[in-house]
Amino acid sequence: MSATYTFDIFSSLDGYSNSRTFGGYFGKQGPELLDHRFDQYGEEQRLVLGANTYRAFASMLASSSAGSEVRDPWVTRMRNLPTTVLSNTLEGSLDWPDATVLSGDPVDAIARLKKESEVPLRSHGSLTLNRALLAAGLVDRVQVTLFPVITGQSGLGRIFQDAADFDLELLESRTLDGHTQELIYRPTLHT
Numbered sequence: 001m002s003a004t005y006t007f008d009i010f011s012s013l014d015g016y017s018n019s020r021t022f023g024g025y026f027g028k029q030g031p032e033l034l035d036h037r038f039d040q041y042g043e044e045q046r047l048v049l050g051a052n053t054y055r056a057f058a059s060m061l062a063s064s065s066a067g068s069e070v071r072d073p074w075v076t077r078m079r080n081l082p083t084t085v086l087s088n089t090l091e092g093s094l095d096w097p098d099a100t101v102l103s104g105d106p107v108d109a110i111a112r113l114k115k116e117s118e119v120p121l122r123s124h125g126s127l128t129l130n131r132a133l134l135a136a137g138l139v140d141r142v143q144v145t146l147f148p149v150i151t152g153q154s155g156l157g158r159i160f161q162d163a164a165d166f167d168l169e170l171l172e173s174r175t176l177d178g179h180t181q182e183l184i185y186r187p188t189l190h191t
Contacts, residue, residue: 003117005048005110006141006184007130009159013146016155017127026147029072030177033145037074045120047078048110050129051087057125058095078124084113086129107136114138131163139187141171146181165190 009017012026019026025033049057061079064071083099086106094101102109106129113121123130133139168185175181 002114003046003119003121004140005114005121005133005138006123006143007134007139008122008124008143008145009127009130010145010147011159012149012151012155014150014152014155015159016151017125017157017159019149019151019154019156021154022149022151026149026151028147028149028177028180030180033176033180034072034074036174036176036182037072038077041074041077041081043120045081045122046113046117047081047083048113048121048123048126048129049083049085050106050123050126051085051090052128053125054085054087054090054094054096054099062095086110107132107138110138111136127157127159131160134166134187135164135189137189142168142185142187144181144183144185145176146183148179 010025011017012019012022057079061071061075080097083096085094085096085099085101086103086109087101088103090101102113110121110133123133130139134142166187167190168187170183171186172184173181
């Protein structure tokens, strides 16, 4: 039995993971979204991050103060999950409560981790890593939280830039706070 792997990403309508002007959650977070994220990250699972995403999260958390949106309860819960950081450059202990560094080829590392893990795997962000894992057929679910904004001038991090072509089977969908969509798909390489 292989653990499921979910690529979890926030997106603008035009496919960017971040923006220079909109801020966190693209400025559209609401109580239903935050509670839903808190519940999702309360489930038993292992977080998987690429080195760049780990560095960005660790830096944001280190420079934030208690009560800021960076420290939303779901983010705190995410940070406390057992975490694997894939990196060939990070060394020593990480500023993350239960994190280990796994080096080597990321595709091989995740293939092994999926076989060995007794809990589901979830990655939030980590675009380069997850594009490679999608291409290798290791992503079981793509969870896109789609915020009602277009970031044509300010968008950062084109989510699926240079990714392979995939067919997507919609597994779940929900509307949060009356305007944000969560879409969960099963990806299949388009042939």
